[in-house]
Amino acid sequence: MNVPASIAEVERALRERHYVAERGLATVIFLSLRLQKPLFLEGEAGVGKTEIAKVLADLLNTDLIRLQCYEGLDVNAAVYEWNYSRQLLHIRLLEATGAHEQEALKEIFSPEFMIRRPLLQAIEDRDGPPPVLLIDEIDRADEEFEAFLLELLSDYQITVPEIGTIRAKEPPVVVITSNRTREVHDALKRRCLYHWIDYPTFQKEFQIVTTKRPEVTADLARQVCRFVEELRNQDLYKLPGVAETLDWASALSTLGAVSLNEELVVDTLGTLLKYQDDIQKIRAGNVGPLLEIARATNGEDRAR
Amino acid sequence: MQLTEKIERVDANRDFSHLPENVVLFARLLRRAGMTIGTGQILDLIRALDLIDFGNRVDVYHTARVILVGRREDLPIFDTLFELFWNARTAEILEQRASELLPSVGSFYPIEDCIPDQGNVDESTPQTVQIVYQEAGGDGDEADEDLEPQTKVMLAYSSDEILRHKDFENYTSDELQRARQLMREMRWKIAQRRTRRFEAHQLGRRLDLRRTIRRNLRNGGEVFELAHRRLRTRPRPLVLICDISGSMDHYSRTLLQFLHTVEHGLDRVEAFVFATRLTRVTRQLRTRDPGVALTEVSKAVQDWSGGTRIGEAIRTFNYAWSKRVLGRGAIVMIISDGWDRGDIATLRTEMERLQRNCYRLIWLNPLLGLPSYQPLTQGIQAALPFVDDFMPVHNLDSLQALGRHLEKIEGRRPTRRQKPGDSATNGAGTSFRERLLAARAAKAKTAADDAPPTFLYVDAPTTSNERRR
Numbered sequence A: 001m002n003v004p005a006s007i008a009e010v011e012r013a014l015r016e017r018h019y020v021a022e023r024g025l026a027t028v029i030f031l032s033l034r035l036q037k038p039l040f041l042e043g044e045a046g047v048g049k050t051e052i053a054k055v056l057a058d059l060l061n062t063d064l065i066r067l068q069c070y071e072g073l074d075v076n077a078a079v080y081e082w083n084y085s086r087q088l089l090h091i092r093l094l095e096a097t098g099a100h101e102q103e104a105l106k107e108i109f110s111p112e113f114m115i116r117r118p119l120l121q122a123i124e125d126r127d128g129p130p131p132v133l134l135i136d137e138i139d140r141a142d143e144e145f146e147a148f149l150l151e152l153l154s155d156y157q158i159t160v161p162e163i164g165t166i167r168a169k170e171p172p173v174v175v176i177t178s179n180r181t182r183e184v185h186d187a188l189k190r191r192c193l194y195h196w197i198d199y200p201t202f203q204k205e206f207q208i209v210t211t212k213r214p215e216v217t218a219d220l221a222r223q224v225c226r227f228v229e230e231l232r233n234q235d236l237y238k239l240p241g242v243a244e245t246l247d248w249a250s251a252l253s254t255l256g257a258v259s260l261n262e263e264l265v266v267d268t269l270g271t272l273l274k275y276q277d278d279i280q281k282i283r284a285g286n287v288g289p290l291l292e293i294a295r296a297t298n299g300e301d302r303a304r
Numbered sequence B: 001m002q003l004t005e006k007i008e009r010v011d012a013n014r015d016f017s018h019l020p021e022n023v024v025l026f027a028r029l030l031r032r033a034g035m036t037i038g039t040g041q042i043l044d045l046i047r048a049l050d051l052i053d054f055g056n057r058v059d060v061y062h063t064a065r066v067i068l069v070g071r072r073e074d075l076p077i078f079d080t081l082f083e084l085f086w087n088a089r090t091a092e093i094l095e096q097r098a099s100e101l102l103p104s105v106g107s108f109y110p111i112e113d114c115i116p117d118q119g120n121v122d123e124s125t126p127q128t129v130q131i132v133y134q135e136a137g138g139d140g141d142e143a144d145e146d147l148e149p150q151t152k153v154m155l156a157y158s159s160d161e162i163l164r165h166k167d168f169e170n171y172t173s174d175e176l177q178r179a180r181q182l183m184r185e186m187r188w189k190i191a192q193r194r195t196r197r198f199e200a201h202q203l204g205r206r207l208d209l210r211r212t213i214r215r216n217l218r219n220g221g222e223v224f225e226l227a228h229r230r231l232r233t234r235p236r237p238l239v240l241i242c243d244i245s246g247s248m249d250h251y252s253r254t255l256l257q258f259l260h261t262v263e264h265g266l267d268r269v270e271a272f273v274f275a276t277r278l279t280r281v282t283r284q285l286r287t288r289d290p291g292v293a294l295t296e297v298s299k300a301v302q303d304w305s306g307g308t309r310i311g312e313a314i315r316t317f318n319y320a321w322s323k324r325v326l327g328r329g330a331i332v333m334i335i336s337d338g339w340d341r342g343d344i345a346t347l348r349t350e351m352e353r354l355q356r357n358c359y360r361l362i363w364l365n366p367l368l369g370l371p372s373y374q375p376l377t378q379g380i381q382a383a384l385p386f387v388d389d390f391m392p393v394h395n396l397d398s399l400q401a402l403g404r405h406l407e408k409i410e411g412r413r414p415t416r417r418q419k420p421g422d423s424a425t426n427g428a429g430t431s432f433r434e435r436l437l438a439a440r441a442a443k444a445k446t447a448a449d450d451a452p453p454t455f456l457y458v459d460a461p462t463t464s465n466e467r468r469r
Helices: A007-016 A023-035 A049-059 A084-097 A102-109 A118-123 A143-155 A186-190 A202-212 A218-233 A242-254 A262-271 A276-283 A287-303 B016-032 B039-051 B057-068 B072-087 B091-106 B126-146 B149-165 B173-185 B209-219 B246-265 B290-300 B310-325 B344-357 B378-386 B396-408 B432-448 B461-468
Strands: A039-043 A064-068 A080-082 A114-116 A132-136 A157-160 A164-167 A173-178 A193-197 B192-200 B228-235 B238-243 B269-274 B278-280 B331-335 B360-365 B389-392
Touching: A007 A023, A007 A049, A023 A039, A023 A049, A023 A193, A039 A049, A049 A064, A049 A132, A049 A173, A064 A118, A080 B209, A084 A102, A084 B209, A102 B209, A114 A118, A118 A132, A118 A143, A118 A157, A118 A164, A143 A157, A143 A186, A202 A218, A202 A242, A218 A242, A218 A287, A242 A262, A262 A276, A262 A287, A276 A287, B016 B039, B016 B057, B016 B072, B016 B091, B039 B057, B057 B072, B072 B091, B072 B173, B149 B396, B173 B246, B173 B396, B238 B246, B238 B310, B246 B269, B246 B290, B269 B310, B278 B310, B310 B344, B344 B360, B344 B378, B360 B378, B360 B396, B389 B396
Parallel strands: A039 A173, A039 A193, A064 A132, A132 A173, B238 B269, B238 B331, B331 B360, B360 B389
Antiparallel strands: A080 A114, A157 A164, B192 B228, B269 B278
16 A cells, blocks of 8 residues: 655645645545544544545545444444345245255355455455545444454454354545434443544644635635634534535635625625524624624734 | 232241241232232242242342343342341231331332322321431431331431432431432433334234244245334433532432432433533543542533522533434433523523423422522523423432432423413423413512403413403
8 A cells, every 4th residue: 555654755645636624634544544543533523534535546546445433323334234035035045945954054154155344344254455444423323333343443353143253354545423412431431542633723724725726816705714824713503514604615616706795705604604593693793893803804814 | 019918927937838828928018019029920929939949038039130120220129128028927017117118219210109299298207207307306326226227227218218209409418328228219201202123922913024024934935924113212312411509509419419320220311410500421430430430420510509500500511412312202301400690591401402402301399399489580590391290309209209200201292382471481391380370470470560450360261261251
């Protein structure tokens, strides 16, 4: 596998793929690749946790296997399932050919009759480099599911009672994300490198907007980022993430805006804020002052 | 439930022929006190007693204990009842002592027969009350020493009876100790929530294909037997938010004790305390020893007995914690007297938000125990429309009622009004008591405002029908 040789190289490789990462994140990615330990990313919604896995897969030139978690996710959906209808058909076939013996029947619990789900796919032998396994929003799954993961994450192996233990020749690159809607068990965290992704600084966010949305003018991007930065200092129930900043920039650019004004902001606030209380609060008199700050900094930057 | 059998007492002459009856009688006594005793255990005990020296009290005690007691919490009950049973010479004496004892021993367990209704407690146990008055009268100490051991036990439990009705506020430190003990013995159960995960169950409605195929392999793969599965249930998470401001001073210690017992009695409990600001105390309360845990809590809390800002506290909870602890259909309990010195509008907004985010919102108010109390303070008035249950929490009895309530919470969300702000509450999903209180509050309020009498019962459907006509 083509593992970057230094933290700086990780940073550069990410930037080439339009992912602007803070130094801390680049470091933890580097370590995760080097130490072959799973990466556990936590952070508010929309700060680019899932995106990292995609970029990593591209960077390592390998497949991305994604497991979206949800409540009730079980072994059947995450690891493997037996192909019941095929098993039943096979039994019929055995009957028809007269090979009706207990030994023959055992065949139906062989790999042939197995449906491979993401976790098993990720550790099975394959051509080419090991894949990137993204276990997305693990906090949505229930505690029972975390227990399944423990064996996988510490030894990169899975035990199927009917077959035995399947072990990865080369461990996959594992990225686990969580939105912190509940605490994930320590046993799981202990097996991973933990990183909290914060909202980016103004500079980083500006870079993100200009890289990801080249159609947005630099002036507008600067105003947008400053406005959002100020918005995050407000007392809001749900603060806008980077994803919202990008949406907003796109929306403004689609409307043909080159600079922020009050009417535009009020009309497009729904792309940034997703709670009615928050929207009302900002509309009720905060737009003006926020705009002033956003525009003022624009001037400063230009002066610089 | 009456213990009607005669004890042909296993006496000094040790007539072994009545052993089975006596074992059954004893088991029934334990069951009456809320312990779970299966028939298998009874049979085991009869068999086991055959193997030991039946005259040796210590041996009998340990044999019975090892077979009948399955939980540590049951030990004090078992000890008391064993003592009682061993010393009772006739069935009458046993019945009499048991009935003196059991209402209080059994009271923490949800067995309908042995829980007296709040109203008739005093009628059903007049003797007990009398004895306690004597004790409370001051001549108890000397008399105590002459009493036989079982009578002492009875006295202890009689004062427990009083203790159960006594407002936390009026506890002496001894009583507080005893109440803590009683609280520790309370068992908490909480309503179940259906998860999205399956468990094997013969009565399940869905087919479990994997197990069906495996099971039928021995029939040569011919499917004779179907295996089923159903959705598993789990207890709902519980979040406790307790007011420890100055006005709650008399209750705080006891209530923290309560938080501690709940934390240890249930699986997933998060606890917070607040006066002017919110502090999470879940980790502190996890310490086993309640004394140490409470010390840890007081170290963590910086605003003991400060002023109250309920709105702010709930706001902090909503912003910083709700997303992390309110998943999976949580039940939230706020414990406060509603004396709020903060912003009422904030309280209203945040209560509304909190109610939207949890499965059930319960407000426990110690003042609700006072007969004359009416929820008229601004704080309570602002919060009440968004509360699903409004319950007292001022003595052990009310805690017990709360326990029963938690266990019974339905599998369906209470019906909530789209715009609950207009009038306090409506019928669906609210307890009768709450409606009564709300009506009383509304009445008092309108009366105070000198409003014309037609508006007195705006909520009552009959009145509105009449008006329509």
